[in-house]
Amino acid sequence: MEKQKSTRARVIKHTGSHYLVSNLPEWSVTQCTVRGKLRLKGVRTTNPIAVGDFVDYDIQEDGSGIITRIHPRTNYIIRKSTNLSREAHIIAANIDLALIIVTLDLPQTPLAFIDRFLVTCEAYRVPVKIILNKSDLYKENPESVNSFKELYNSAGYDVIEVSCVSGENIERLKYECKDKLTLLSGISGVGKSTLINTLDSTLNLRTKEISEYHLQGKHTTTYYEIHPLKTGGFVIDTPGIRGFGLIEMKPEELSHYFPEMLKVLDNCRFAPCTHTHEPGCAVKMAVDSGEISADRYISYLGMLEEEGKYR
Numbered sequence: 001m002e003k004q005k006s007t008r009a010r011v012i013k014h015t016g017s018h019y020l021v022s023n024l025p026e027w028s029v030t031q032c033t034v035r036g037k038l039r040l041k042g043v044r045t046t047n048p049i050a051v052g053d054f055v056d057y058d059i060q061e062d063g064s065g066i067i068t069r070i071h072p073r074t075n076y077i078i079r080k081s082t083n084l085s086r087e088a089h090i091i092a093a094n095i096d097l098a099l100i101i102v103t104l105d106l107p108q109t110p111l112a113f114i115d116r117f118l119v120t121c122e123a124y125r126v127p128v129k130i131i132l133n134k135s136d137l138y139k140e141n142p143e144s145v146n147s148f149k150e151l152y153n154s155a156g157y158d159v160i161e162v163s164c165v166s167g168e169n170i171e172r173l174k175y176e177c178k179d180k181l182t183l184l185s186g187i188s189g190v191g192k193s194t195l196i197n198t199l200d201s202t203l204n205l206r207t208k209e210i211s212e213y214h215l216q217g218k219h220t221t222t223y224y225e226i227h228p229l230k231t232g233g234f235v236i237d238t239p240g241i242r243g244f245g246l247i248e249m250k251p252e253e254l255s256h257y258f259p260e261m262l263k264v265l266d267n268c269r270f271a272p273c274t275h276t277h278e279p280g281c282a283v284k285m286a287v288d289s290g291e292i293s294a295d296r297y298i299s300y301l302g303m304l305e306e307e308g309k310y311r
C-alpha cells in the first residue's frame with residue numbers, strides 16, 4: 001500500500017479527547033486524535049499538545065486525522081497546573097502576542113497574578129501587553145486607573161484601556177491583533193470572551209455575568225480555542241485561570257524577568273545578587289528612590305519565596 005503523506009497544521013482547539021487542527025491562515029478544520037504517548041522532550045506537562053502547536057497528522061479513511069508529530073515550539077506560556085502540583089500546563093504555544101486581560105474591580109485582578117504572567121512572558125520571550133478592560137466602570141475613579149497605568153508603564157509595559165460597553169480602544173485592539181496569533185489570558189470574569197465577541201461580532205462565544213455574591217467570574221469558557229477575526233489575525237480564548245504558578249524559574253534569574261530590575265542590576269555590588277539582603281544592591285536602591293515600584297518589588301519577593309519552598 002502506498003504510504004500516506006502527512007499534513008502539517010496547527011492545533012486550534014483542544015477538548016478532553018481530541019484536537020481540531022487547521023493549516024492557518026486557511027480555515028479548514030480536521031478532527032484529530034493522538035497515537036500513543038506523543039510528547040516533546042523536556043518539561044513534563046499535563047497537556048503534551050497545546051493550542052497553537054504545529055503538528056503533522058495522517059488522514060484516516062473516515063476523514064479524521066491521527067497526530068504523529070509535534071514540531072518544536074518557538075515560544076509558549078506555561079504555568080503550574082495547580083498551586084500545589086509540580087506538573088506544568090501549557091496555555092498556548094507559538095504565539096505572536098499575549099494580552100493579559102485585567103480589571104480593577106468586578107472582579108479585581110491580583111497584582112501577584114499579573115506579575116507572574118508578565119515574568120513568564122519575559123522568560124519565554126513572548127511580547128505582552130496589558131489590557132485594562134471594563135474601563136466604562138472606572139470613569140468615576142480616574143486615580144485608580146492612572147496609578148495602575150503608571151505602575152506598569154514605569155515597569156516598561158503598554159497598558160491599553162478598553163471597554164466592550166463604550167467601545168473604547170476596540171479599533172486599536174483590532175489593529176494590534178492583525179496578522180498575528182494573539183493569546184487572551186486572565187482570571188475568570190474579566191471579559192476575555194466578551195472582548196473577542198466585540199472584536200468580531202460574527203463570533204458568538206459564551207459569556208456570563210460575574211457572581212453577585214462572590215464578585216468573581218463563573219469559569220464560563222472551558223476550552224482553549226483559536227478564533228479567526230474578520231479584521232485579520234487569530235485570537236485564542238482561554239478558560240479563566242485561578243492562580244498562576246511559576247515553572248522552573250531559577251531564583252538568581254528571576255529579576256532578569258522584571259524589565260525595570262534588569263536595567264539596573266548590573267550595578268549591584270555582588271553578582272549574582274538576589275536583591276534581598278546584599279549590601280550595595282542597585283535594585284534595592286532603585287526601590288528606595290521610587291524608580292522601581294514597591295508593589296513590583298513585593299511581587300518579586302513573593303515569587304522568590306514561593307520558588308524557594310519547592311526546592
Ligand SMILES: Nc1nc2c(ncn2[C@@H]2O[C@H](COP(=O)(O)OP(=O)(O)OP(=O)(O)O)[C@@H](O)[C@H]2O)c(=O)[nH]1
Pocket residue numbers: 133134135136137162163164165166186187188189190191192193194195206207208209210217218219220221222238239240241
Ligand atoms: N461593564 C463592562 N462589563 C463587561 C465588559 N466586558 C465584559 N463585561 C462583562 O463581564 C462579564 C464576564 O465576561 P466574560 O466574557 O464571560 O468573561 P471571561 O473572562 O471570558 O470569563 P471566563 O470564561 O469565565 O474566564 C460579563 O457579564 C460581561 O458582560 C466591559 O467592557 N464593561
Ligand SMILES: [Mg+2]
Pocket residue numbers: 192193194206207220221237238239240
Ligand atoms: Mg470566557
Ligand SMILES: [Zn+2]
Pocket residue numbers: 265268269273274275276278280281282283284
Ligand atoms: Zn541586587
